[in-house]
Amino acid sequence: MKIGITYNLKQNPAENLPPDAFGEFDTEETLSALAAALETGGHETVKLGWGVEALRRILTEQSNGEKRGIDFIFNLAEGLEGRNREAQMPALFELAGIPYTGSDGFTLSLALDKAQAKIVVKHAGVNTPEFVTAHDDIPPKDLPPFPLFIKPLYEGSSKGIRLNSCVTTRKGFEEQFLWIRNQYGPIPILIERFIPGREVTVGVLGNREPYVLGIMEIRYREKTGQDFIYSYEVKKDWRRLCEYIVPAGMEPLTEKRVRESALIAYRALGCRDVTRMDFRIDKNGQVYFLEANPLPGLSPIYSDLVIMARGVGWTYEKLILTILKHAQERYAKKPSCL
Numbered sequence: 001m002k003i004g005i006t007y008n009l010k011q012n013p014a015e016n017l018p019p020d021a022f023g024e025f026d027t028e029e030t031l032s033a034l035a036a037a038l039e040t041g042g043h044e045t046v047k048l049g050w051g052v053e054a055l056r057r058i059l060t061e062q063s064n065g066e067k068r069g070i071d072f073i074f075n076l077a078e079g080l081e082g083r084n085r086e087a088q089m090p091a092l093f094e095l096a097g098i099p100y101t102g103s104d105g106f107t108l109s110l111a112l113d114k115a116q117a118k119i120v121v122k123h124a125g126v127n128t129p130e131f132v133t134a135h136d137d138i139p140p141k142d143l144p145p146f147p148l149f150i151k152p153l154y155e156g157s158s159k160g161i162r163l164n165s166c167v168t169t170r171k172g173f174e175e176q177f178l179w180i181r182n183q184y185g186p187i188p189i190l191i192e193r194f195i196p197g198r199e200v201t202v203g204v205l206g207n208r209e210p211y212v213l214g215i216m217e218i219r220y221r222e223k224t225g226q227d228f229i230y231s232y233e234v235k236k237d238w239r240r241l242c243e244y245i246v247p248a249g250m251e252p253l254t255e256k257r258v259r260e261s262a263l264i265a266y267r268a269l270g271c272r273d274v275t276r277m278d279f280r281i282d283k284n285g286q287v288y289f290l291e292a293n294p295l296p297g298l299s300p301i302y303s304d305l306v307i308m309a310r311g312v313g314w315t316y317e318k319l320i321l322t323i324l325k326h327a328q329e330r331y332a333k334k335p336s337c338l
């Protein structure tokens with residue numbers, strides 16, 4: 001097949017922007033690795049970029065009688081702004097009738113808005129920390145019990161998340177609230193109970209019968225006595241600070257809970273092909289859903305899903321070609337793409 005790759009390329013943020021402004025975007029290195037992995041499957045690849053320009057390129061290639069058109073899209077595009085930003089390209093692919101990898105626009109928007117995702121996942125029977133949201137400049141009065149965790153409602157790659165995002169007092173909360181406002185402008189904020197304990201991330205693949213690729217624990221390399229927080233500072237310095245354990249060792253009952261929670265959340269959110277989900281496990285073995293990433297990072301070096309895949313013995317190529325295979329299977333079963 002001729003596979004178009006859609007993506008947003010990382011740039012250095014302008015001086016007036018925070019350092020994590022483009023944290024979710026991809027590097028040339030990731031695009032080249034992805035293209036190379038697809039080529040090992042016998043495919044031809046075309047880098048398309050993002051936006052109307054990318055769509056125009058797809059349509060031009062399609063309408064050119066002599067050249068072979070784009071058969072399939074491998075979508076990495078994060079989009080620029082708002083909670084529908086990840087949904088924009090998939091919506092255009094659907095409009096143009098072009099098959100693509102990964103979840104549809106609805107699921108991408110639903111998962112990006114962490115509060116909406118939590119409502120849906122909780123309704124499906126999975127624990128998630130109690131929360132409130134703030135959509136204006138006034139820090140909400142009624143909060144869940146401290147300690148709390150405060151983060152942007154719809155960002156990723158720990159944008160707006162720092163080691164002091166966990167707050168234990170009203171004063172600390174208001175300071176962190178103001179900090180987010182000052183750094184990122186009038187974006188909505190999620191305030192939820194901080195769950196002390198272990199952190200695991202779970203990779204799920206597939207469609208009609210989704211399966212867990214792996215459960216990976218992420219913790220500090222050195223014992224600090226502090227709860228692990230996968231903040232922007234920590235992700236930036238992951239090689240030095242983090243240890244990734246695959247498979248994460250845990251009580252069989254806890255592991256069962258993590259697996260079941262991940263599969264329930266995957267289905268409830270309507271995920272397709274691939275998703276990585278973050279959970280916390282408290283000292284009683286209770287499992288809490290934090291968030292789902294239906295458009296997970298695919299850097300061959302530092303993305304959690306790729307580190308996890310390596311941990312279960314999958315090469316990068318196998319991961320990429322499996323995601324593509326699941327997407328192709330969906331379209332083969334048309335009219336329902338799920």
Ligand SMILES: Nc1ncnc2c1ncn2[C@@H]1O[C@H](COP(=O)(O)OP(=O)(O)OP(=O)(O)O)[C@@H](O)[C@H]1O
Binds near residue numbers: 149151157229230280
């Ligand atoms: N309620 C919470 N309790 C404890 N820790 C939390 C909580 N919410 C977030 N964290 C910590 O902050 C980290 C980042 O939060 P979250 O996963 O919501 O952000 P993200 O930017 O969407 O992440 P990703 O890079 O996976 O897209 C989590 O991995 C976890 O370490």
Ligand SMILES: [Mg+2]
Binds near residue numbers: 278291
């Ligand atoms: Mg996360």
